[in-house]
Amino acid sequence: MTTYRKPVSNTWWLESKPYFLFVIREFTSLFVAGYCLFLLLFIAKAGDSQEAYATLILSLKSPTSMVFHLISFTFILYHAITWFNLTPKIMVFHLGEERIPNALIAGAVYLSWGVVSLIISWLILGS
Amino acid sequence: MSKSNEPVLWFLFSAGGMISAMVFPILLIITGVILPFELAGEVTFERIHNAVKNPVVKLVLFFVIALPFFHWAHRFRFTLIDIGLKPISFLVSLLCYGGAITGTIVAAFILWKI
Amino acid sequence: MALQYDIVIVGGGGAGLRAAIAIGETNPKLKIALVSKVFPMRSHTVAAEGGAAAVIKDNDSFNDHCLDTIGGGEWMCDQDAVELFVNEAPKELIQMEHWGCPWSRELDGTVAVRPFGGMKIERTWFAADKTGFHLLHTLFQTSLKYNNVIRHDEWFATKILVENGRCQGVTAIEMRSGIMKVIAAKSVIMCTGGAGRVFPFTTNGAIKTGDGMAMAYRAGIPLKDMEFIQYHPTGLPGTGILITEAARGEGGILVNKEGYRYLQDYDLGMPLDIEDPKHPVNKSMELGPRDRLSQAFIKEREKEKTITGPFGDVVHLDIRHLGKKKIDKKLPFVRELTKNYIGIDPVYEPIPVRPVVHYMMGGIDTTIDCRTILPGLFAAGECACVSINGANRLGSNSLTEILVYGARAGNAAAVFANEHSEINLEALEKQGADEYKRITRDFLQKDGGSERIATLRKEIHQVMEQSVGIFRSESGLKEACNKIEELKDRFSSILIEDKSLNFNTELTSALELENMIDVAESIIFSALSRRESRGSHQRTDFLNRDDENFLRHSLAYRTETESRIEYQDVAITKWPPGERVYGKEE
């Protein structure tokens, strides 16, 4: 007997909001890689000479850099939030019969995010 | 079916995902706003230069860059497969992981040279 | 071409799966077909909630479980069958545990038990309030281990094949293709469940149309004690969704519109305060048997003490005092169902409930070895009547019954199959061809037809509710007899719009309707003949129990020309008939 199978189009991810958000989440990886490249450039310049470093800092003020940073920040922030929200699904802890609530675990992750960010700022920018 | 070697890739993906989520937003704020506009006063060349020359910092930076490269490689590979490039999945994998390996080598080279 | 097996099991619910595993384990060389009109995990065992009874704790005894069951069934139980059931019960439930059933536990890791209606001691094992669900899925998943169990999911069995005085298989429609198949076997087990769907207001799923009972009835096998229909006292108004007896086992109370615990007026004992640590008291008040509680509701309604709602009168089942934590742990499904289906959160509000058709004590007449009068045909579960349930089943005995007697049926069928190897394939295929012709002629190729399936079904529902409800009378039952004759007549001009083969569910609905009419007939005839009141069978014209004339099982026979009722003695071994005592010292 014949069956009917609905074909899946290559634009399936545009057909529902959750799927669309999923694909956006996956595309954040491009910006992660992009920023990795930027970091390499930054390190190369900072490790090179004062002139190279100064030129770099100057170029950071350019509109190109602004746009790059703004877009990267948006997507990477989306990556960070989705990543942290999904963490409690993977880290499951029980205290006796009771499961430690997802909100508590997510809260702990967000807290450590804040702490890490503070430490990094302090290390780079000094007091 | 046989057990896959996917775990090692997934491990790198997860580690990179966690590092980039934890560290990149604040770095973006620093390199995108604070440094160019000197919001935290002047951060001198010497300060940054000496820092990146420190072997411990170098090691940390290596992981902070290399692992997110693998995060990208793994995730982007599946993104491309999911949106229709399944037929050339081998090529996709080659490009993605190849890219991450190249990125890692370049990172090691740059850090080594400093 | 006929398919050939050693054993065919019709029905993939708890009993059928248990039988399949029993054979699969002990006779790996036997080839078993598991034929079911739905995927096994859709079977209605899935909806059982409260638990399964078996003696396990030190304060309990086999004698007590026997006595509770026999008294609960108002001495209509075959005592040899009950004794065997009670003795085997713990082993079966431990077996389920070994297969992975997630039984709720005590702190020390042993299985937990809860009190249940009509049980003197708490002996009901439970998996929260989804016990049937967990049993069914555990059985189904475990059955996947056995390579000699071949499933035919979504095959609709239509006829028991008899050749040389022996049951040698069944015919079934493979619903996917619509093709009629002959499944030949050395022995056949019916595990097709009950027929709650002959009533309009039932906890039973759509699939429970009494198919196996009707097939057996038409093959000349008697249906035993069909007049005994259990109403569960706590169903949701409108849908008839079951609110488990465990709600009362955990301490829930029933109150009328004045907030009064009315059961104390019906010889079920005196209530303790809900805060009293001794509440709930076993075999008392809310933990009385289901027949008495359902009857008390009707009397209370006559006194106009029930609450009127859009879906008929109700009383309140109040579990608020248990608290959110206990409700979420022990009765999560109750909360899920009431929130979803009537918009009531039982943590904060009482649940409206009314009696609802739940279970058939009667069924295909079998011996304690699950044999029927037709050699080679066995039956177990709700479609069978062994009988351990008598005139009223105690809650939590039926889940255990499908295990004990399911396994027993499997073993007996295996022995039979090993002893009887000859199969007359040619004759079976001829019978299959005839059955195919009948289905094509009467349904698929029939022109015209004017009676809608749904209309006839509604009319059966009406007559069953009016005449064979909680209280019955001669006049009502006689009317019902006439009505059934009329419906049988009208069935011959049934309208089938769908003439196609693949998944023709209009055809299967028509076949189910035919089965329902036959089962309804056996119920009405049996109820009319039993001129006494006992357990769930209450006659307004014969108010008392009459042991002298009716401490006997009724057997409904269908013959070529007519239907008739015969009687058979109840097996009484150790426990002489006495008074049913609830709410006071025995």
Added chain:
Amino acid sequence: MATRRTCLWKRGVKVSETFEMEIFRYYPDKDNEPFIKSYEVPFRDDWVVLDAINYIKDEIDGTLSYRWSCRMGVCGSCGMMVNSVPKLTCSAFLKDYPSRKIRVEPLQGFPVERDLIFDMDDFMNKLTEVKPYLLRKEGEEKPLEEGEYLQSPAELAHYKQYTLCINCMLCYAACPIYALDSNFVGPAAIALAQRYNLDSRDQGRNQRQEVIASHEGIWECTFVGECSVVCPKDVDPAAAIQRAKVSSTLDWFKEKMIPRSKG
């Protein structure tokens, strides 16, 4: 679901005129292409989508085919796409679709056999493959006479959630990965494997890993997460899969780092 605090049964039933219901129809033997058919159905606010479908079959068009049974959300038969979202039609109330546009289609991602009935064979085979039953090591089975395996309520709580799967297939219908590649073992089957893996009585995890830790097992999943969103029983198969990834990764490192002698 929690919005159903409106106490439907007390307020009484509102029957307001009728509405158009669009149903996916497909006859395999007549035509190769499915079509959508509209039916005029009464709009009752105590009705679920399944009630409306039953009304069509009973009163308007007997040829409509679909599966249903318990109508209390536990047998798992009546899963369908309701306005493109996988739902158990016995618990999707008409009044939750105030726009009164309801289109019912068979669960997506599966071959359709007839009207709203899809082919479930693939899942049944996969379920068998993941060995969803308690496995004990040779010689470590406890005889029945010695009673039950002890299991504390805390140990029970570790896997209880994954026992609640009713095999309704909504998670497969929600999974784009399964739709793209039906070799993927899929959410429910993996969650059920995890159910046994996490059971303190079970010793069969290694046997299940052959399928679970393969390419077609957990590694095909990219954590879209919709399987858990549509699950009517809060089984959270997505979490089950991610947790299996973590433990399989630990396995991998153990196997590669600590080469063991045979056995």
